[in-house]
Amino acid sequence: MFIKFESNGSAPFIMQSGIAQQLVSMMGQGTGIDGSISGPAILEAISKLKEALAQQSEAEVSMSNEVKREALPQDEEIEPLLPLNARAVPLMKMLHSAKAVDSFVMWRSE
Numbered sequence: 001m002f003i004k005f006e007s008n009g010s011a012p013f014i015m016q017s018g019i020a021q022q023l024v025s026m027m028g029q030g031t032g033i034d035g036s037i038s039g040p041a042i043l044e045a046i047s048k049l050k051e052a053l054a055q056q057s058e059a060e061v062s063m064s065n066e067v068k069r070e071a072l073p074q075d076e077e078i079e080p081l082l083p084l085n086a087r088a089v090p091l092m093k094m095l096h097s098a099k100a101v102d103s104f105v106m107w108r109s110e
Contacts, residue, residue: 009097036106
């Protein structure tokens, strides 16, 4: 399943539901599939998301270091995972754009 994010301030985008729900939760908006925010709630969501992503980034670095320490055969490589910070970029841009034009951000299942 996918979640579609929309706003008058920027182009819509679609994200895998598990990642989308994690980001929505980090914004302090619960884990619902459908929702929206506007006005002062956008600024609060940006702040919460930045803080949560910083904590997540630290955890990802720690986990990456743990995997590197495990004994792997020399010829086996670990494919790097796309960090959550990178996956959050479109949503952060949309939130900032919505705030700039005093609009909204909404999400729903696609």
